[in-house]
Amino acid sequence: MPKLQPLVRSLALRDELASGERALVEGMTMRRRVLRKGEELVAQNSQPSESCIVLSGFTAREVVLADGKRQITALHIAGDFVDLHAFLLKLMDHSVVALTDCEVAYVPHRELLRVIEQSPHLGRLFWLSTVIDGAIQRAWITSSGRRAATAHLGHLICELYLRLHAVDLARDGSFAFPVAQTELADALGFSLVHVNRTLQELRATGFVRWKGSTVAIVDFDGLAALSQFDPTYLNLVKLPR
Amino acid sequence: MPKLQPLVRSLALRDELASGERALVEGMTMRRRVLRKGEELVAQNSQPSESCIVLSGFTAREVVLADGKRQITALHIAGDFVDLHAFLLKLMDHSVVALTDCEVAYVPHRELLRVIEQSPHLGRLFWLSTVIDGAIQRAWITSSGRRAATAHLGHLICELYLRLHAVDLARDGSFAFPVAQTELADALGFSLVHVNRTLQELRATGFVRWKGSTVAIVDFDGLAALSQFDPTYLNLVKLPR
DNA sequence: CGGAGCCTTGAGTACCCTCAAAAACTGTGG
DNA sequence: CCACAGTTTTTGAGGGTACTCAAGGCTCCG
Known part of the structure; x- marks a missing residue:
């Protein structure tokens, strides 16, 4: 290759x-x-x-x-x-x-x-x-400014899933994401403790399982609705450019 | 013209x-x-x-x-x-x-x-x-995620000033900015009330005067230091590209 | 089996939000 | 020039979210 x-x-x-x-x-x-x-x-x-x-x-x-x-x-x-x-x-x-x-x-x-x-x-x-x-x-600015913590995190998960899926690094709602909560905190603009608690809240919805370095989205539509996620901005469409 | x-x-x-x-x-x-x-x-x-x-x-x-x-x-x-x-x-x-x-x-x-x-x-x-x-x-993401409210607002003011100055729409630290606090709130990701209070805090530092639709930066260096503002990202330099 | 790194929990506090209303300013018509 | 309506700014009060500090538990690996 x-x-x-x-x-x-x-x-x-x-x-x-x-x-x-x-x-x-x-x-x-x-x-x-x-x-x-x-x-x-x-x-x-x-x-x-x-x-x-x-x-x-x-x-x-x-x-x-x-x-x-x-x-x-x-x-x-x-x-x-x-x-x-x-x-x-x-x-x-x-x-x-x-x-x-x-x-x-x-x-x-x-x-x-x-x-x-x-x-x-x-x-x-x-x-x-x-x-x-x-x-x-722009999507990150919007998440940071106007989305609730769970939605902010959920939005990031949706985004990562679609991006990884597009290059065959995600399947059936799951992907490997060996990144610590400290890094997640710095991406979301949260404190480490807040990431941890937000993650627990998100797990409690049942839409996402996140264990170790594997993220599993159980109900993508549910997560997307919770996070007000609209995939348009990712431009995952083949068009003459 | x-x-x-x-x-x-x-x-x-x-x-x-x-x-x-x-x-x-x-x-x-x-x-x-x-x-x-x-x-x-x-x-x-x-x-x-x-x-x-x-x-x-x-x-x-x-x-x-x-x-x-x-x-x-x-x-x-x-x-x-x-x-x-x-x-x-x-x-x-x-x-x-x-x-x-x-x-x-x-x-x-x-x-x-x-x-x-x-x-x-x-x-x-x-x-x-x-x-x-x-x-x-990217600067906005950073402000939103990791800067204190006054620094976030201050950073935006520094940015606007330099951008406007570069096209001759600002002089001597002052520029016209006829935009309501509601819009500012939506740009910063704050509530309207919080914008108002943050603005008062910023005025209290003495670095900025903001009356009506005119913004006057009294001490740019002071404001930049408070806001951790580094103008590099604005690329206001003439280079072969 | 011990240590390092990471995750989780608890407690107290500061920041920022919402709701609500008053005050100030702006522009327009009488 | 003043009255008035609409908009914008400011203030107050109370509550929730997210922060910091601190410590305990887990997991993986040497």
Whole structure:
């Protein structure tokens, strides 16, 4: 299997890829790397000359404030670009860390530029991936601002399930999510204790079972209703873009 | 003054524009429209065939949940694209409304496509604008999740000031912001009452005066320190992109 | 079998919410 | 120029949500 298969699959979710385009993506020069949980993929304030794609595992964008408080602003799964925005932003305003052991690939920006020039359509699909990223961030803002704690957590679970399902990492309502409640707290903007109690509340609804590192959604529609979850923003539809 | 001047100025903030590029942008076919406060620029669930640029006034992205709660996920000022992401997303997952009377311009997507094909560099600058949008959203997530109420509000004020200053809509720490506390509440994820009290707290620090529709920052550095504000994410630097 | 990391529970407090109403401001018509 | 209605801001009171601090229990692995 070509190394960048997860990326190709992820792009192909949203639009038809011509075989030439597939080859173009798979032919990109890259640097592979394996990281252990806790290691940093991309450093805050760095000026990356390459962008990073997750091949396996979970990673997170994080910001650490002066008082030590941490906020996770995105979770990434296989096939996701973690810092494609750096291609244009130049300077990282956050860092990216491995939440689990994972494999990643770094693609030089000059390589991305070459691909985009050869295929403006692929360029638009790369653009699209940053834009979907933004749509997810809007959903997080909404959860954080206006959803009750259980709905906020439930919404995240729905989102993760659909995203993982789309790349065959979830089935029958279940997926592996080996991430501690501390990290969940920083993603939701909760305290650790509050995550724990919210999780208990969610379990009590019967919609979700969460034991160890396995999340099982027993009643997706129930959970979605509770969380006011509308999957539109994930753009899991194949359209000409 | 050409109609799309605010857009050109906004693009030119982040990179040098060749005169041909300037002409290309200013030559885009568009439809102008004047809106009164409260009117909708772009409807949720619509499939726009054009994207909208603010020429004057303030607009907001908003999501209304089933229980009637509202979250504003972005504020836009002159020169901002409000829904450029729809160029690729196709389906709006939120609406855009006028917070004040304003003028806007709608540019057809086929026109954007034409410009991007003629100038890949302009294409990257359009892309950049969606990516900066995303950076702002990350800052909002961080504020919402991990900043104290006064810091959250203070951070927003710092952000607005720098953005407005960059397009000559703010001077000497002051800017016009004719937006009610109700809207502010929906942007911050606070209740109306809490906005009012947080504002009083902020006034009490002496860093900010906010009377009627004029915001005056008395001590920007003080406010920035209180709010843990770091302007990096706004990308107000001219760089080759 | 011991230790590290993670999850869970308890208790007390601070923050922020809702409900409700008063005060101030804005614009309009008489 | 004033009266008045509508909107926006401000205040008060009481309650719930989420936080911090602190400690105990579980699980996995060496």
